[in-house]
Amino acid sequence: MPSKANYSDHNTVLEDLKKEIRDFVKRRKWDKFHNAKDLSEGMVIEAGELLEHFLWKSARESQGYLRNQKNKDRVAAELSDLLILAFNFADRFHLDITRSLRKKLALLERRYPAKKVFGCARKYRPL
Numbered sequence: 001m002p003s004k005a006n007y008s009d010h011n012t013v014l015e016d017l018k019k020e021i022r023d024f025v026k027r028r029k030w031d032k033f034h035n036a037k038d039l040s041e042g043m044v045i046e047a048g049e050l051l052e053h054f055l056w057k058s059a060r061e062s063q064g065y066l067r068n069q070k071n072k073d074r075v076a077a078e079l080s081d082l083l084i085l086a087f088n089f090a091d092r093f094h095l096d097i098t099r100s101l102r103k104k105l106a107l108l109e110r111r112y113p114a115k116k117v118f119g120c121a122r123k124y125r126p127l
């Protein structure tokens with residue numbers, strides 16, 4: 001069995017991550033602060049911190065920014081902050097991330113049929 005540091009997306013079970021986060025929170029007795037409102041606000045704040053990396057940069061400059069490993073690590077850290085809160089939210093309120101995500105993808109598949117929106121980035125409206 002590899003050590004935790006060697007796990008990646010390829011060999012990690014979402015439920016294990018949820019449990020790891022749950023244990024982290026429990027050991028600090030932070031669960032009393034983790035209601036739906038505050039966890040949601042936290043996710044928005046972390047999304048803002050992620051966005052801050054790209055503020056005032058063009059799309060091209062943003063791509064270039066991520067070619068630098070230090071920048072990429074910082075961006076990954078902000079994304080992780082956001083995901084920790086998202087996984088914590090899902091765990092706390094018994095939301096199955098995989099089921100929810102697949103359900104949403106199926107809805108998006110129907111809403112944006114590839115043959116109708118191929119190469120087009122417009123927001124949804126009946127086609």
Ligand SMILES: [Mg+2]
Nearest residue numbers: 046049078081
């Ligand atoms: Mg952060």
